[in-house]
Amino acid sequence: MILRFTKMHGAGNDFVVIDLVSQRCKLRTRDIRKLADRRFGIGCDQVLVVEPPSRPDVDFRYRIYNADGGEVEQCGNGARCFARFVREHKLTAKKRISVETAGGIIVLQVRDREQVEVDMGPPRFEPADIPLRADRRAPSYSLALGEQRLEVGAVSMGNPHAILRVDDIDSADVEGLGPRVEHHPDFPQRVNVGFMQVLNEAEIRLRVFERGVGETLACGTGACAAVSYGHSRGWLAETVTVHLPGGKLSITWRGEGHNVMMTGPTAVVFEGTIKL
Numbered sequence: 001m002i003l004r005f006t007k008m009h010g011a012g013n014d015f016v017v018i019d020l021v022s023q024r025c026k027l028r029t030r031d032i033r034k035l036a037d038r039r040f041g042i043g044c045d046q047v048l049v050v051e052p053p054s055r056p057d058v059d060f061r062y063r064i065y066n067a068d069g070g071e072v073e074q075c076g077n078g079a080r081c082f083a084r085f086v087r088e089h090k091l092t093a094k095k096r097i098s099v100e101t102a103g104g105i106i107v108l109q110v111r112d113r114e115q116v117e118v119d120m121g122p123p124r125f126e127p128a129d130i131p132l133r134a135d136r137r138a139p140s141y142s143l144a145l146g147e148q149r150l151e152v153g154a155v156s157m158g159n160p161h162a163i164l165r166v167d168d169i170d171s172a173d174v175e176g177l178g179p180r181v182e183h184h185p186d187f188p189q190r191v192n193v194g195f196m197q198v199l200n201e202a203e204i205r206l207r208v209f210e211r212g213v214g215e216t217l218a219c220g221t222g223a224c225a226a227v228s229y230g231h232s233r234g235w236l237a238e239t240v241t242v243h244l245p246g247g248k249l250s251i252t253w254r255g256e257g258h259n260v261m262m263t264g265p266t267a268v269v270f271e272g273t274i275k276l
């Protein structure tokens with residue numbers, strides 16, 4: 001099977017985007033893993049699949065697979081690239097695009113050729129929504145990790161996020177703590193792990209060890225989760241610039257009852273075909 005693909009990234013979080021509106025194929029887990037493999041395939045953090053909508057009130061269905069082959073609920077950087085992809089491939093001429101994901105409906109607003117704003121929906125803090133094993137919602141949670149205990153925030157953006165506030169992300173033990181928190185039994189569906197350094201109420205630095213991938217250069221839902229958590233703790237204003245290793249995102253959250261708005265860059269790297 002020969003498959004056309006487009007290689008894209010959003011602030012360095014990279015994707016293989018597959019149009020299954022104009023080409024027909026069934027992608028198996030091993031196909032996803034091959035597409036994402038940086039030696040035996042194309043290489044990416046996530047594979048994004050464009051499908052026709054399964055309901056009349058949205059424009060597309062958007063499936064997201066981590067490099068390990070697992071399908072997940074949401075991908076913020078991928079959503080921006082999705083919007084650029086469907087317009088540049090003439091699958092729509094709309095600038096406001098509604099998309100169904102496994103984590104809910106999101107609305108993409110194309111600002112210009114590269115910048116896209118995404119309404120990411122509301123952050124959810126209830127343990128059952130994350131999911132997190134905890135008796136009740138709390139400002140933060142104490143995670144037992146061997147001899148040590150970690151204070152983490154927990155938020156769902158459709159996908160699960162744990163956030164650790166640190167003094168300096170450059171010296172944070174992302175590679176050591178990331179996998180141990182990702183696989184912690186208190187997160188039954190595993191979890192993305194954000195390391196947040198608050199510079200001031202309108203700026204943070206963030207590194208994310210992503211579920212199913214490892215550390216990425218940027219994580220859109222991770223940025224939304226970190227700002228929502230920081231705002232809920234009184235550390236951050238409503239609009240925050242998030243500095244990630246691969247670039248920066250602008251996140252706005254006006255508090256409970258509001259959705260999180262994310263604006264950021266998109267880039268097309270190359271087009272190609274691959275034999276699966």
Ligand SMILES: N[C@H](CCC[C@H](N)C(=O)O)C(=O)O
Pocket residue numbers: 013045046066072073074075076077078159160192210211212213216218219220221222
């Ligand atoms: N690794 C994430 C999915 C991709 C999220 C990220 N790339 C983004 O931009 O939001 C998860 O397992 O929930």
